[in-house]
Amino acid sequence: MIIDSHQHFWKYDSERHAWIDDDMSDIRRDFLPYHLKEVYDENGIDGCVAVQADQTLEETDFLLGLAHENDFIKGVVGWADLRDKNVEETLEKYSSRQKLKGWRHIVQGEADANFLLRSDFIRGISYLEKYDYTYDILVFPHQLGAVLEFVKRFPNQKFVIDHIAKPYIKDGYYEGWALLMEAIAKYENVFCKVSGMITEADYNTWTPLELQPYLEHVFEIFGSERVMFGSDWPVCLVAGEYKDVKKLVRDFISGLNSHDQDMIMGENAVAFYRL
Template sequence: MNIDSHQHFWNYEPVKHEWIDDSMSVIRKDFLPDDLKKVYAENGIDGCVAVQADQTLVETDFLLDLASKNNFIKGIVGWIDLRADNLETVLNTYKEQEKLKGFRHVVQGEEDPNFLLRPNFLKGISILEKYNYTYDILVFPHQLGAVLELVKRFPNQKFVIDHIAKPYIKDGFYDGWAVLMKEIGKHKNVYCKLSGMITEADFNTWTPAQIHPYMNLILEVFGAERTMFGSDWPVCLVAGNYKRVKALITEFISKMSFTEQNAIMGNNAIKFYSLK
């Protein structure tokens, strides 16, 4: 099965979605399951994991509602306040929700470079491990030092790095990002999504050749068994379309074995998120 491990839905609201700036005006509108169904039919995608785009429990409930009505949404990554004293109480309210697979915090938006390592956040991660939820890591390269410390502390927690940690592809910066990704990748509980790459390059002039070195590093470090395809739809639309995003990855991995290609294009997401 071809599984898109990373996409979003929203009813567009200017204040809630203020991160969608003028350069991304093409996605200032609603994006819902009916829109994505058409895209998937055109691109041979069988299902997806829907990931939070707003840091509220309302967002988690919104995604769960969509997943309950659309079988192609195989799992969701919601938001919950991992720093809250009542975290376990809130988690228990979701225990019957089989499609809720894990959680994410928009750490890239936090000013504190060591946000991930603060005691209240670490306590939250330790509780996620107990409940067998995954955690999606959304960071910029300058936050990778904290990521390394985090994954070392929790060797039994399932982590996945979103968008290959958003390297500065547009500027051609590589080495600092690569050094830390190599260290993080040594930890076998960490996966990585080949997603969100074209929007870290120049929206209008990016080429596959510019992105290949970054994908090379990810496959070298995480291997075919811990790497997964993600579109980052609809955010990807600011720099291309679904077909181009999928082709960027499928063409890059085309010389790998069918087993490896199938792992990256779906089986790893099924395994990581325990999708049905």
């Protein structure tokens, strides 16, 4: 079974999706399940986890609605304001929605490099374990110092780092990212998605060879049992086709045994998100 651990749906709106800049104009349109189902049929993908792209509860409800209507959407990572003093009421409200697996905040968009360590946010995170919710960590490399302190505080909370923490591949940035990722990977409750890599390189000229050092490091520090394949569709389309993203990971892990490959391409996502 192949599970795509990270993809998005949206009905395009220029204000809500203002992060889609001119360089990404190709994805300024709707992306809905019937678009993705066709892609999955072509690429042999069995299911996915739909991840929030807009920071509203309406987004969470939108994704849950799509998951209810489409069996191949196995789980949803939604958004709620974890800083809200009444956040536990929200978490309780959604606890009956079986396909709601976890939460994410777009921390990469926060000006405060230590956003994750704010007391109100920490308080919200502290409730997640009670409901067996996961948390997706979306950050840039300059926020990894805060991530390290953050995961230390919650040894029993299931975390996953999205897009290998978005290293600035286009600029050749590696050492600082690599050191902090290694320190974070020592915490065994932290997983990592090999996703979103081709859009951190040059959209037009990236090569698998350019991405290899980053993949090698992620697999060395997390191991096959804590890495999961993700496409970041449709964002990936600004730099390549779905088949390119899948092939990048498949080719890299081709030398591993079949059990390890199965974990990376699906089983780890099933276990992490309880799909």
